[in-house]
Amino acid sequence: MSSNQTLHCTRDDSTSFTISYECFSSQNIDSNSFFIPNPAFKISVNILVNGTNLHGLLAESIANSFETSLFWSQLEYLVKVSLDNKFSFETSLECQIFHPIINELVELGDRVKLLDIMVVDFSFYTKGDNLELNQLIEAMEYSFISLFINLEYKYPLIFSNYGRKFFKENYSWVVRSVHEMIVTPDITNTIAENTFKFIMIQNITAMYNQILSKHHTIYMLAPPRKEVKKEINSGIIRRKKLNKKPNVLSFFQVSSIEKSLEDLCLDFCNQL
Numbered sequence: 001m002s003s004n005q006t007l008h009c010t011r012d013d014s015t016s017f018t019i020s021y022e023c024f025s026s027q028n029i030d031s032n033s034f035f036i037p038n039p040a041f042k043i044s045v046n047i048l049v050n051g052t053n054l055h056g057l058l059a060e061s062i063a064n065s066f067e068t069s070l071f072w073s074q075l076e077y078l079v080k081v082s083l084d085n086k087f088s089f090e091t092s093l094e095c096q097i098f099h100p101i102i103n104e105l106v107e108l109g110d111r112v113k114l115l116d117i118m119v120v121d122f123s124f125y126t127k128g129d130n131l132e133l134n135q136l137i138e139a140m141e142y143s144f145i146s147l148f149i150n151l152e153y154k155y156p157l158i159f160s161n162y163g164r165k166f167f168k169e170n171y172s173w174v175v176r177s178v179h180e181m182i183v184t185p186d187i188t189n190t191i192a193e194n195t196f197k198f199i200m201i202q203n204i205t206a207m208y209n210q211i212l213s214k215h216h217t218i219y220m221l222a223p224p225r226k227e228v229k230k231e232i233n234s235g236i237i238r239r240k241k242l243n244k245k246p247n248v249l250s251f252f253q254v255s256s257i258e259k260s261l262e263d264l265c266l267d268f269c270n271q272l
Helices: 056-067 070-074 099-106 133-154 161-182 189-214 217-221 254-270
Strands: 002-010 015-024 034-049 077-082 089-095 112-126
Touching (some): 056 077, 056 254, 070 077
16 A cells, blocks of 8 residues: 655745655555554655755765654654665654554554555755755755645654654553453453454544544644534543643754764765
8 A cells, every 4th residue: 555645846936846755554544544653664765956866975964864853752753864775865763652552553453554664755956056055955844844744634643743642641541441341250351352442443533533633733833712612522531631842843954964964074084
C-alpha cells in the first residue's frame, strides 16, 4: 500500500519549489485503519536543486539540522540520520510511545496498521546561476512545516504532537479499566479476550476521533471560541487536561546549517 500528495509554491519570479511525499506499508488499509509507526520506521528525503539530487557536505549539514530538530523529541522519537547514495539523507525514527506496546496493539485486530517508510521529495528551482542558501533553507522550512501539519490529519498517531500525548495519557488507563470491567468469575478466557479486543478498539476509535477533532496544531493555534455543550460518547477515556505546551514546528535553521557546513568543510580540509 502507498499514498502520496504534492504541495506546490512559487515564492517569486526567480524561485519556485514543491514538496511531495509517499508513504508505504506492507499492509492493506481501509478508512477504519489506525496507523502507528513501524519499529523500524524511516523517512527518506530527496533534495533536488534544478533537477539535480543534492549530496555531499551541504546535504549532510541539512540532515544534521533535521536530526536535531526539537520536533522529534517533543513527539518522543529517538532519531538517527544517515547519508544515502539513493537519497540526500535517511532518518530512522524509534517511537518511544508505541514501541513498548506495539505487540499488544497489533493483537487487537487488523484495524491497527504499521507505517513502514515515508519518502519526501523536495524540489527547488531557481533561474539564477548561483544558489542562495538562505532562499533554499527558507523554502525547505516553509515546505516541511506545511507538510507535517498536513500529515497530522493523515497519520495523527505518528505525527501529531498533541494527539500522541493524548493517546499516551489515556492508553494505560483504558487498558486497566477494560480489564476491570470484563474480569468476572463466570466469564471464559476466550470470551474475555474477544470482549477486551472489542472494547479496546471502540475506545481507541474514540481517542482517534478526539485527536482529529481537537488535539492537533491547527486547533491549538485557533483563537479561543465558545463551545456548544453536547454529550460525547467517548467510552471510558479519562477526562484529564493535558499540559499543552507550544508545539515546536521547525526543522532547518540557516545559522546552524552554516555552522555545520563550516565544521564539515574544516574536517574535510584537515584530512587532505
